[in-house]
Amino acid sequence: MIGRLNHVAIAVPDLDAAAAQYRDTLGAQVGAPQDEPDHGVTVIFIELPNTKIELLHPLGENSPITGFLEKNPAGGIHHICYEVDDILAARDRLVTAGARVLGDGTPKIGAHGKPVLFLHPKDFNGTLVELEQV
Ligand SMILES: CC[C@@H](C(=O)O)C(=O)SCCNC(=O)CCNC(=O)[C@H](O)C(C)(C)COP(=O)(O)OP(=O)(O)OC[C@H]1O[C@@H](n2cnc3c(N)ncnc32)[C@H](O)[C@@H]1OP(=O)(O)O
Ligand SMILES: [Co+2]
Numbered sequence: 001m002i003g004r005l006n007h008v009a010i011a012v013p014d015l016d017a018a019a020a021q022y023r024d025t026l027g028a029q030v031g032a033p034q035d036e037p038d039h040g041v042t043v044i045f046i047e048l049p050n051t052k053i054e055l056l057h058p059l060g061e062n063s064p065i066t067g068f069l070e071k072n073p074a075g076g077i078h079h080i081c082y083e084v085d086d087i088l089a090a091r092d093r094l095v096t097a098g099a100r101v102l103g104d105g106t107p108k109i110g111a112h113g114k115p116v117l118f119l120h121p122k123d124f125n126g127t128l129v130e131l132e133q134v
Helices: 015-025 066-071 087-096
Strands: 005-011 034-036 041-047 052-058 076-084 115-119 128-133
Touching (some): 015 041
Antiparallel strands (some): 005 076, 034 041
C-alpha cells in the first residue's frame, strides 16, 4: 500500500539556523519558509536526490509540535511521510487493522497541496507516520 518515502520531518527550535546549516554546511537545495496555519507549523523543504527533508517549526498557539520541542529542545526527527495512491482506501484499511488515525479521520491538505493523514506513533513503533496521496 505505501509507496515512496516523500519526506522525513525534523522539528527544529530555530528554523533560520537549521536552513542555513543544510544550505551552507551540508550544501543542500533549501526552499523558502511556508506558513501552514491549518497545521500549526512553518515548514522549509530541502530537496535531496531521493527524497525531501521537512524542517518544522511551531506556528500559532496550538501547534502540534510545541510539546515535542519542549521534550526535545534541541529538535529531533518528528515524522516520516509515505506516499499512497488512495488515501481513503489506506485510511479504511488501517482503521480495520486497528491503527489510530489522528484527528477526525478526514484528510487535510498538506504542504504540497495534496491530502494528508497522520497515524498515531504508538501504533507504528514509536514513529509518527504521515500519509500523502500523490
Ligand atoms: C505541513 C503540513 C504537513 C505536511 O504536509 O507535511 C505536516 O507535516 S504537519 C506536521 C505537524 N502535524 C502533526 O504532527 C499532526 C499529527 N500530530 C498529532 O496529532 C500530535 O502531535 C500527536 C502525535 C497525537 C502527539 O500528541 P501530543 O499531545 O503532542 O503529545 P503527547 O505527549 O500526548 O504524545 C503522546 C505520546 O506520543 C509520543 N509522541 C508524540 N509525538 C511524537 C512523535 N512526533 N514521534 C514519536 N512519538 C511521539 C509522546 O512522547 C507520548 O508518549 P509517552 O510519553 O510515552 O506517553
Ligand atoms: Co510532513
